[in-house]
Amino acid sequence: MSRAEVAERNHATHARRRTSLGLRAVGVLGELLITAGVIVALFVVWQVFWTDVTGARAATSHIESFEEILPESPEQPGTPQTGEPPAEPVPAAGETFATMFVPAWGPDWQFPIAEGVGREDVLDAGYVGHYPETQLPGAVGNFALAGHRQSHAKPFFGVDSLEVGDSVIVQTAQAWYVYKVTESYVVYPTQTEVIAPDPGDPGAVATERTITLTTCHPLWSTRERWIIHGVLDHWIDREDGRPAEMIEAGAS
16 A cells, blocks of 8 residues: 555544544533523423412411411401501511402412512512511501512512502501502612602602502513502401402402
């Protein structure tokens, strides 16, 4: 065999080896990409489904514990009152001090409200959170709340479906507070005036008893905030009964 033939054979062998190594590298990269895709998919499943399961379980547990200490409230329509509501005691950080109902979101929708808006101890733990610097239920000023719109039981998932006039009902150990939705809009996270005592005029002294719901927007993003405002329509003494809106919706 001539030197030229030997050289050509060696070149072909080296080329085959390089091709083989390249194919192996591509194969390894492909396997790594598939593995990464599986991990991402599993994370999405956990984020979407499992945190909803655990969040809903936690919310139910918080509600059951809170209801054990609540005075009885007859399952009958109570008399709406528009006078001075009872003064609610200031809750401790992380304390469950109320529950809320939104009949438009179905008869089974109910979530506990805890003091604070920390992610791990409140919002990710099955609660709707109360901004500590804002007012308490029924008080003059802004009773402002935060909740997840996606994952962790997603209490405010249906925020975009609320309409003007819909009821948002808050239950405490003293009374039921029935707020009516007045407006809905989207802001940037820096626009914190939405939880001011008077969101329409942040520098003014509040004269109305209002509620604000805040949540992330759009879904799977924290780029903006969806805001719901409402005003107290009436309140009902627990001993007298319950809001007619709840009874009509079949909520318990």
